[in-house]
Amino acid sequence: MTVLFVGDVGTEIILDCGVDITAATIMKIIARTPVTGQRVEWVATLEGATSIKYTTSAGDISVEGILQVQAYIEMPTWRGYGNKVNVTVKLPIE
Numbered sequence: 001m002t003v004l005f006v007g008d009v010g011t012e013i014i015l016d017c018g019v020d021i022t023a024a025t026i027m028k029i030i031a032r033t034p035v036t037g038q039r040v041e042w043v044a045t046l047e048g049a050t051s052i053k054y055t056t057s058a059g060d061i062s063v064e065g066i067l068q069v070q071a072y073i074e075m076p077t078w079r080g081y082g083n084k085v086n087v088t089v090k091l092p093i094e
Contacts, residue, residue: 005092008061013042015071016051017082026074027052030081034065034089044071064091 004011013029021027027044029052042060044052052071061067067089071082 002086003088003090004056004061004067005090006061006064007092008056009058011056011061012053013056013069013087014047014051014053015044015069015082015085017071017073018050020049021052021073021075022046022049023075024052024073025076026072026079028072029054030070030072032068034063034067036063041072061089064089 015029024046027046029042029044031040031042032038033040042054044054047053052073067087068084069087070084073079073082
């Protein structure tokens with residue numbers, strides 16, 4: 001997933017954390033929006049043993065540009081962030 005389109009609803013954003021996170025008690029995808037740089041937190045769910053997933057809703061993807069996303073996980077003995085990923089957001093053909 002490296003390209004999204006403004007207005008996408010139901011698109012899954014899946015981030016692989018690279019390690020077993022099945023013990024996670026908190027899973028979020030932190031996003032930095034294009035243009036304004038606003039920080040947004042999306043509650044994620046476990047996807048397999050090593051990934052988290054968020055499904056976009058209306059209004060989530062509303063501005064063209066580069067959307068930065070990053071996993072945030074809390075487990076009983078560890079908490080922290082994953083790598084930052086840049087996602088291109090484009091305007092659809094209208």
